[in-house]
Amino acid sequence: xxxxxxxxxxxxxxxxxxxxxxxxxxxxxxxxxxxxxxxxxxxxxxxxxxxxxxxxxxxxxxxxxxxxxxxxxxxxxxxxxxxxxxxxxxxxxxxxxxxxxxxxxxxxxxxxxxxxxxxxxxxxxxxxxxxxxxxxxxxxxxxxxxxxxxxxxxxxxxxxxxxxxxxxxxxxxxxxxxxxxxxxxxxxxxxxxxxxxxxxxxxxxxxxxxxxxxxxxxxxxxxxxxxxxxxxxxxxxxxxxxxxxxxxxxxxxxxxxxxxxxxxxxxxxxxxxxxxxxxxxxxxxxxxxxxxxxxxxxxxxxxxxxxxxxxxxxxxxxxxxxxxxxxxxxxxxxxxxxxxxxxxxxxxxxxxxxxxxxxxxxxxxxxxxxxxxxxxxxxxxxxxxxxxxxxxxxxxxxxxxxxxxxxxxxxxxxxxxxxxxxxxxxxxxxxxxxxxxxxxxxxxxxxxxxxxxxxxxxxxxxxxxxxxxxxxxxxxxxxxxxxxxxxxxxxxxxxxxxxxxx
Numbered sequence: 135x136x137x138x139x140x141x142x143x144x145x146x147x148x149x150x151x152x153x154x155x156x157x158x159x160x161x162x163x164x165x166x167x168x169x170x171x172x173x174x175x176x177x178x179x180x181x182x183x184x185x186x187x188x189x190x191x192x193x194x195x196x197x198x199x200x201x202x203x204x205x206x207x208x209x210x211x212x213x214x215x216x217x218x219x220x221x222x223x224x225x226x227x228x229x230x231x232x233x234x235x236x237x238x239x240x241x242x243x244x245x246x247x248x249x250x251x252x253x254x255x256x257x258x259x260x261x262x263x264x265x266x267x268x269x270x271x272x273x274x275x276x277x278x279x280x281x282x283x284x285x286x287x288x289x290x291x292x293x294x295x296x297x298x299x300x301x302x303x304x305x306x307x308x309x310x311x312x313x314x315x316x317x318x319x320x321x322x323x324x325x326x327x328x329x330x331x332x333x334x335x336x337x338x339x340x341x342x343x344x345x346x347x348x349x350x351x352x353x354x355x356x357x358x359x360x361x362x363x364x365x366x367x368x369x370x371x372x373x374x375x376x377x378x379x380x381x382x383x384x385x386x387x388x389x390x391x392x393x394x395x396x397x398x399x400x401x402x403x404x405x406x407x408x409x410x411x412x413x414x415x416x417x418x419x420x421x422x423x424x425x426x427x428x429x430x431x432x433x434x435x436x437x438x439x440x441x442x443x444x445x446x447x448x449x450x451x452x453x454x455x456x457x458x459x460x461x462x463x464x465x466x467x468x469x470x471x472x473x474x475x476x477x478x479x480x481x482x483x484x485x486x487x488x489x490x491x492x493x494x495x496x497x498x499x500x501x502x503x504x505x506x507x508x509x510x511x512x513x514x515x516x517x518x519x520x521x522x523x524x525x526x527x528x529x530x531x532x533x534x535x536x537x538x539x540x541x542x543x544x545x546x547x548x549x550x551x552x553x554x555x556x557x558x559x560x561x562x563x564x565x566x567x568x569x570x571x572x573x574x575x576x577x578x579x580x581x582x583x584x585x586x587x588x589x590x591x592x593x594x595x596x597x598x599x600x601x602x603x604x605x606x607x608x609x610x611x612x613x614x615x616x617x618x619x620x621x622x623x624x625x626x627x628x629x630x631x632x633x634x635x636x
Contacts (some may be wrong), residue, residue, distance in 0.1 A: 135199050135457040136385040136410075136417070141310035145192065146318050150328050155350025159185040159326075161506065162345055162354035164333045165361035167197040168309065168491070169484050171316040172499035173358060175241065177506065178323040185354070186325065187347060189332040189361070189622070192317055193310050196362050196491060199459035201383060201406055201421050203396050204238055204492040205256040205304035206231040210268055210400055211467070212275035219468075219523075221278060223516040227468065228279050230513040234496030235305065242312070245319060249311035250412045254396050259289050259298035261399045268400060269299050276301075290393040291407055292447040298397070306396060306408060309492070334625045336366045338478045356480040358502055363462050363610060363623040364483055369475040370519065373591060373623070376470075376486055378427040378460045378610030382436045385410070385417045386444060387452040392416045405443055417454060420444055427460050428607030433600035458601065460610050460621065461489045470519035471498045472505060482506070483519060553581065553633065561597030561604070561615070571631050572597065572604060574615040583631040584617040590624040604628070 161177060163170045166188035174184050188195075206228060215224040242251050260266050269285065276283035282302050289295035320327060328349075335346040336357065343357045359365075364372040381404075392409040399405055406421040420443065423436025430436065437456060444451050464470060464486035471494075474481040482505060484498035501514040553573055556562050561574040563586045572586030572595060586595045586604065593608035603620060604613040611624035618627050 135383070136419075136455045137198055137200075137202075137308055137310040138193065139455065140412070141193070141308060141314055144311055144318070145314035146321065150326060152328055152331055152349045154187075154328065154331065154347055154352050156353065157185065157350070158353045159183045160354070161185070161356045161358065162187070162343075162352055163358045163360060164345065165189075165195065165359065166192040166317070166327055166329070167195045167360060167362065167495070168313055168316075169495040169498050170358070170360035171313060171320060172237070172241075172496055173360065173484075173502045174320050174325050175316055176499055176503040178320060178325055180507065184325045185352065186320075186327045187331040187333060187345075187352070188327070188329045189619070191329050192327070193313055196459060196461070197309055197313055197495075199383070199457055200309050200491060201408070201419055202309040202410075202492060203256065203304070203306055203406070203408065203490075204235055205301065205396065205490070206235065206281070206493060207256040207258060207301045207304065208488070208490045209398065210258055210272045212279060212281070213271045214467075216275055216278065218466075219516070224275070224279060226513040226516040228281065230497040230501065230517065231490075231493040233500055233513065234493045234498075237496045237500060238307075238312075238492070239305070241316070242307075245315065247312060247315040249307045249309075249315065250410065251305060251307040251312075252411055254304050254306050254394065254408070255300045255302050256304040257289065257298040257300045257395055257397045259291070259295040259397055259399050261293070261295060262401070263296045265400045266297050269297055273299050289397070290395065291397055292390065293405070293443070295397075295399075300395070304396065306410070308410070308412070332619070332625060333361070333365065336368070336481065338481060343481060356482070356506060358482045358484070358506075359474060360484050360498070361622060362485065364474070364485055365623040365625050367591070369478060369481070370483070372470075372483075372485065373609055376462050376464060376609075379463050379489070380425055380427045380430075380433075380436075380458055380460050380610075381421055381489070382423040382433075382440055382456065382458045383419060383421045384437075384440050384444060384456045385419055385454045386448065387415070387454060388418050388448045389450050390448060392418075403439065405440075418444075418448065418451070426607070427610040428596055428605040433458070433598050437600060460612075461491070462486045462610075463488050466521075466523040469494055469498070469517055471501045471517035472514060472519050474519065476520045556581070559599075559602070561599070561602070563594075563597070566631075566633055569631075571633065574602070576615070581633075582615045583633050584613070584615075585629040585631055587628065588624060589626040589628050590622075595628070
């Protein structure tokens with residue numbers, strides 16, 4: 135992403151030994167994204183030994199691919215939250231995110247972090263005149279909750295907008311400049327961070343918890359899973375309670391004068407628009423093309439959709455970079471933050487941030503810190519992972535069941551053509567020797583063949599032509615053309631298959 139291009143030189147690598155067998159910590163955090171590192175930051179001065187393991191490189195999970203909007207305005211949400219939950223629970227949700235934003239600002243100021251932070255007003259706008267009533271309903275919800283919101287007919291973006299509601303004193307930044315600064319602070323505070331160490335299994339005991347990794351077993355008094363999608367299927371049934379949604383981002387140089395504010399519209403097709411301001415350049419960030427992970431036949435269509443919008447509204451725009459990201463979604467639209475499962479002490483989780491991970495990550499760090507240190511707060515209850523919300527979850531859950539069922543049924547289908555007919559740059563599932571085989575042919579004419587079944591829960595994989603990956607439509611795991619894991623919840627690669635060429 136653009137963030138990697140601009141922040142890589144900030145991080146100081148500690149080069150820790152990855153032989154972790156029988157290592158012991160008071161607290162082990164799984165995942166070195168913004169949630170994990172912020173949680174460690176809040177605990178680093180409490181006299182506890184803290185270890186962090188990251189399956190890949192720090193900054194190459196969800197944090198490195200965000201649009202980095204720091205706001206309590208999460209689409210049109212609060213009217214729905216009040217009506218489907220309660221006013222009290224809506225206040226908890228709001229306060230947690232407000233406290234999260236305050237925490238980010240405090241960390242930046244106290245440590246003089248240079249991360250291009252800029253205070254902004256966040257807006258949700260109507261791209262259709264019929265949506266104005268929805269804006270005004272949301273504004274009434276703001277009034278009930280005490281949000282400093284306002285309505286405006288003047289929306290300074292080039293595409294057509296019929297009005298917007300804004301929330302002042304929100305923010306934006308370069309997420310990796312911030313994350314890598316946190317990383318350096320933690321290393322200097324003797325927090326142990328181990329990269330390229332994938333957790334495979336969690337095993338609770340009476341006195342401690344064991345975490346099995348690719349590099350040995352770690353013993354910890356308390357374990358916090360901040361690995362985006364919970365990977366261990368033994369507890370909490372998160373594979374039945376989450377799905378992943380994919381979106382796409384373009385950064386571009388434009389000839390227009392950059393506008394202030396962060397903008398997103400109400401209904402599909404969704405477009406999130408803002409400028410990223412820095413000392414060197416001001417770039418437009420355009421996001422959209424949303425769909426459930428693994429379900430789109432050709433993901434190039436999503437990039438094309440964004441490019442069409444860009445070219446229609448910004449003359450002579452020059453694309454600098456483009457990338458995609460996946461976000462965990464809960465069916466009732468509220469994240470899970472707290473005890474991983476009510477049956478196990480000292481095991482915690484944070485997931486399901488539904489595309490608003492910047493404020494939620496800091497809110498989660500505060501809630502997890504409070505749980506660990508037995509500090510009472512008045513905003514964590516609504517995020518309880520043990521909650522049961524069948525009415526609020528039903529619509530999304532039914533849709534998810536259909537998608538998962540389709541993913542398993544796809545295991546029965548394949549293309550009938552021969553492997554020799556697979557074109558360069560193309561991936562297909564064919565039948566070979568009575569078995570389904572996933573085949574990719576690169577530009578040099580080499581073939582890469584895998585078993586096209588996800589190692590997580592055996593759902594059929596589909597080939598992503600835009601990014602040359604094998605993707606799982608059930609839970610969002612992604613693999614490269616050789617079967618190596620790019621993104622969980624899968625913890626094992628998929629099997630390679632050897633075939634004889636005709």
